[in-house]
Amino acid sequence: MAVASPVLTPAGLEPAFDLSAYYPALIYIGVIVGLAMAMLAATHVGYFLPFLKPQRPTKVKQMPYESGMDPIGSARMQFDIKFYLIAILFLVFDVELLFLYPWAVIAYAPGGDPHWKNIFGTIVFIEILVFLATLAIAYLYAWRKGVFQWR
Amino acid sequence: MPTFNWIYTAIFIAVLVGAVLNTVAYLILAERKIAAWVQDRLGPNRVGPWGLLQPIVDGGKMFLKEDVIPAHVDKVFFLLAPMVAFGTAMLAIAVVPVGHTVPPPLPMVSVNPPAYNAPDTPVQRFEAMQKGYADQFSFAIAPGLDIGILYVFAVGSLAVYGVILAGWSANNKYALIGSLRSSAQIISYEIPLGMSILGVVLLAGSLNPERIVANQIDGGMWNVFYMPLAFLLFLTSVFAECNRLPFDLPESEQELVGGYHTEYSSLKLGMLLLAEYAHMITTSFLMSCLFFGGWHLPGLTTTNDSALYGPWGTAIIHAAVLAAKMFCFIALFMVVRWTIPRFRFDQLMSLAWKVMIPLALLNLVCVLLILQFGWPWWSMTVASVVLFVLAGAWGVWSGGNVTAPKRKVRKLPPGLPAGVV
Numbered sequence: 001m002a003v004a005s006p007v008l009t010p011a012g013l014e015p016a017f018d019l020s021a022y023y024p025a026l027i028y029i030g031v032i033v034g035l036a037m038a039m040l041a042a043t044h045v046g047y048f049l050p051f052l053k054p055q056r057p058t059k060v061k062q063m064p065y066e067s068g069m070d071p072i073g074s075a076r077m078q079f080d081i082k083f084y085l086i087a088i089l090f091l092v093f094d095v096e097l098l099f100l101y102p103w104a105v106i107a108y109a110p111g112g113d114p115h116w117k118n119i120f121g122t123i124v125f126i127e128i129l130v131f132l133a134t135l136a137i138a139y140l141y142a143w144r145k146g147v148f149q150w151r
Numbered sequence: 152m153p154t155f156n157w158i159y160t161a162i163f164i165a166v167l168v169g170a171v172l173n174t175v176a177y178l179i180l181a182e183r184k185i186a187a188w189v190q191d192r193l194g195p196n197r198v199g200p201w202g203l204l205q206p207i208v209d210g211g212k213m214f215l216k217e218d219v220i221p222a223h224v225d226k227v228f229f230l231l232a233p234m235v236a237f238g239t240a241m242l243a244i245a246v247v248p249v250g251h252t253v254p255p256p257l258p259m260v261s262v263n264p265p266a267y268n269a270p271d272t273p274v275q276r277f278e279a280m281q282k283g284y285a286d287q288f289s290f291a292i293a294p295g296l297d298i299g300i301l302y303v304f305a306v307g308s309l310a311v312y313g314v315i316l317a318g319w320s321a322n323n324k325y326a327l328i329g330s331l332r333s334s335a336q337i338i339s340y341e342i343p344l345g346m347s348i349l350g351v352v353l354l355a356g357s358l359n360p361e362r363i364v365a366n367q368i369d370g371g372m373w374n375v376f377y378m379p380l381a382f383l384l385f386l387t388s389v390f391a392e393c394n395r396l397p398f399d400l401p402e403s404e405q406e407l408v409g410g411y412h413t414e415y416s417s418l419k420l421g422m423l424l425l426a427e428y429a430h431m432i433t434t435s436f437l438m439s440c441l442f443f444g445g446w447h448l449p450g451l452t453t454t455n456d457s458a459l460y461g462p463w464g465t466a467i468i469h470a471a472v473l474a475a476k477m478f479c480f481i482a483l484f485m486v487v488r489w490t491i492p493r494f495r496f497d498q499l500m501s502l503a504w505k506v507m508i509p510l511a512l513l514n515l516v517c518v519l520l521i522l523q524f525g526w527p528w529w530s531m532t533v534a535s536v537v538l539f540v541l542a543g544a545w546g547v548w549s550g551g552n553v554t555a556p557k558r559k560v561r562k563l564p565p566g567l568p569a570g571v572v
Contacts, residue, residue: 005274005278006259006274006277006278006281009258012258012259013258013259013273013274013277014258015255015256015281020154020155021155021293021294021295021296022293022296023155023160024155024160024163024164024245024292024293024294025245025246025292025293025296025302027160027161027164028164028242028245028292028293029242029245031164031168032168032237032238032241032242033234033238035168035237035241036233036234036237036238036422037234039233039237039418039421039422040230040233040234040418040419040422042214042418043214043218043417043418043419044218046217046218052215053214053215053216053217053218053417054217055217055218056217057219061219061221062219062221062222062223063221063222063223064221064223064321064322064323064324064414065221065323065325065408065413065414066323066324066325067408071324074322075321075322075323075324075326075327076322077324077327079327079328079331082335083331083334083335086335086338086339086500087335087338089504090338090339090341090342093342093508094338094341094342094345097342097345097346097349100346100349100515101301101349101352101358104349104352104353105352105356105357105358106356107353107356107522108353108354108356108522108523109356109357110257110356121523125519125523128519129516129519132512132515132516135512136512139508139509139512143505148500148501148504148505150496150497150500150501
């Protein structure tokens, strides 16, 4: 099979981007979605083949399950604001992680142009320390504000 | 097979999906047997010899049970949730190596590239390397993906949608509380999960799991020896992500009946349970590859195994070594379930936010400093151990205030409070 010709980047000669490497993953996604839909269809087979699995809905079966008690009020209730704060904080830290991944891949990778690395290595090192320091300040602020305190 | 081939991909997907589904079935039996062994019982032993046919009967029973869709549920999301849970759990294994793998060639440094037409140029040598790589066979569904680990985490973080959809659509108080707890837990532990892996990525310089495995084999040292603290954080986060016992708040049977899958029945419940076990298998493979050298076992496997055992022998031995490591982790999962009691919810959150995230961040800074200044490899191990000891010392010094904060107890006036008859 033909191999995509390499390209020249600051890291050296690298394989060109090849979409065919992603085809197996895409096929796999299709297979899994199909399998999930098939399983979901199989569980409802009782509607068409009542001799295979029973399908006898009763009034009690259709009620919300609360350990035998009759449910009081709706389940669409208000919940604690803490969950919302956790979600917001998660967003902050997860986006920060997204910034760190590309850096982690390229920073100390084997190969690469030594000339290029000499110039930018130290700058990037200091920059990433500053980035982590700002993150740490935000983290300490959240701690002092008591966001991590589960009351 | 890094070169895309319909037939190989189809066969590999069929074999791997079948293997995962069957392993899940037998893991449930193993879980029950281990539980029985811990509690001094016999466990399932009626169906087949030693109860070995039990999973088949369980599967049949799950399929033949009545499928109840209660009247009060949100039907679209109620049906979507098991699909999302099952799909995300199964999808994550696409890039994880399950046997012998070969990494793609490294970038080739050429400061002054000669003319492209000259004989034996770097370009030609690199193309030869690429051709050699394309003829290799890799035991992963999608080998050679540069986004590797990122794909696993991206798909894994979608799992929270399955949980929250299941809990919300069921319109049941138990399910809602369970799904809220579960989603808070999963997103909290995703941060140390992603952060602890950054050190490994820094060391290997790639997100490709095959490259990370090859890096450990070439260096002759598994990552767990470089960064034991990162492994510990990763392991803990994985327990939380899989909702395994010290962290099984979402479905704490004694408080919330079944948590987010209270209202599910028949094969839909089966899909939700299957998703949890599939998640365990994927993360166990991932831990073996990232921290325990993949198919590498000193004394048994080396990089030129194909000369020793032949291609088929190599494939079998390497897959067996990796599977053995995977099953060790599964056994750990199952034994821990019967060893450590469940956390309280505030302890769970404190552990994630006040202990694991700062430790993961400090671990990352240590690895960064060591790589920048070129200090020897063992300084990473020392830094990990020192950080771990310091964290423990701080915990003792603060009197456990970090994970179990002292609360102000308000003194009640004497007598019974108003409203109590």
